[in-house]
Amino acid sequence: MYIIDREKNRIKKINEVMFGDIGIKEREHLQEWIANEPDCLGEDLLIIQKEFDGFDDTRERLDLLALDKDGNLVIIENKLDDSGKDVVWQALKYTSYCSTLTTDQILKIFQDYLVSEGRNDNAEDLIMEFLGINDREDLYLINRNDQRIIFVANNYRKEVTSTVTWLLKHDLQIQCFRISPSKMDEDLFLNIEQIIPQPDTEELMIRIKEKEKEGQRNRNTTEAQRRNVNFWTHFKKQFEDTGHNHLSKVSIPNRQYMSFGKGPAQFVFVFGTNPGFYRVEMYFPDDADKKHFDSLFKHKDEIERSLSQSVIWERLDNKEKYKKASRIKIEHSAEDWDDLYSGNWSEQFSWYIETFDNFYETIFPIWEKVRLDH
Secondary structure, X not given: OEEEEOOOOEEEEOXXXXXXXXXXXXXXXXXXXXXXXXXXXXXXXXEEEEEEOOOOOOOOOEEEEEEOOOOOEEXXXXXXXXOOOOXXXXXXXXXXXXXXXXXXXXXXXXXHHHHHOOOOOOHHHHHHHHXXXXXXXXXXXXXXXXXXXXXEEOOOOHHHHHHHHHHHHOOOEEEEEEEEEEEEOXXXXXXEEEEEOOHHHHHHHHHHHHHHHHHHHXXXXXXXXXXXXXXXXXXXXXXXXXXOOOOOOOOOOOOOEXXXXXXXXXXXXXXXXXXXXXXXXXXXXXXOOOHHHHHXXXXXXXXXXXXXXXXXXXXXXXXXXHOOOEEEEEEEEHHHOOOOOOOOOXXXXXXXXHHHHHHHHHHHHHHHHHHHHO
């Protein structure tokens, strides 16, 4: 790096130095710089915790935890003059820990951070503003896609760059930034640049990867899966044409059910087709102690009075494969209609939409009430 002397029409070199030589420390300085100016990493990030150690059965702590504009958690690991050889493994562990964090846990983590910083802001309001959402129900979509890793260091060992490059090829969202301090007289300068992946090739890499995945999906797709895609594509269009936006962010599946999250992570509605019947259900994949199911079961009479169809309550205590789950569903026999893949699905779609509307309008307000009481 050089400084321009316009008066003499010369340039003067600014010498790079090591952080250790100028008394810069990892936690006291570098971490604080990034926490206060996270856009130095090339994007809008919301720092939600520093020195996060809220992992069960471990005393490990990550440097910085952030949210990006898509609601993904971003694990930021900072090193000074040398990345060390174990930084990737360390970050992968942290990422796996963070992958299980629920929205409520993330809100608490951020609120604790705000309190520790002496701020009176509300975590939920700040995250909604940052993500640009107005409906609090949409808040529960955060941390639903994937987690990202950002490394920040002055020097990266070969084993680190090699591993990161390999992980990129396997769809892990990971970036490496090189930070280099410089000094001229008493002035200190800091340069930050993304080195992996190279910014000018990152978009190209994404496009190539998407094309490869599309080709792989096409090669691996069976005839039954293609029929499922056709069914759900037509259903989603009719569902949205009737004014529903619940599936707007849901990709068309190639399986026999289509679902969307509503509320806490444990709670989804499922549209399903199986041999012999169609169904609409409220499904709790993580209900090992059955508290979600039992809370709603207390309102069984109220729910069933409001619905004209028979409601099936399944606690799933004796189902080994699903013993951590529970569900409430409404079914309809497939024998009343033409073959699932006939292409004439008007009756099925009408049943799905009418049943969902009644089911949702009845059960969701009750669920919201019991959830808040937990």
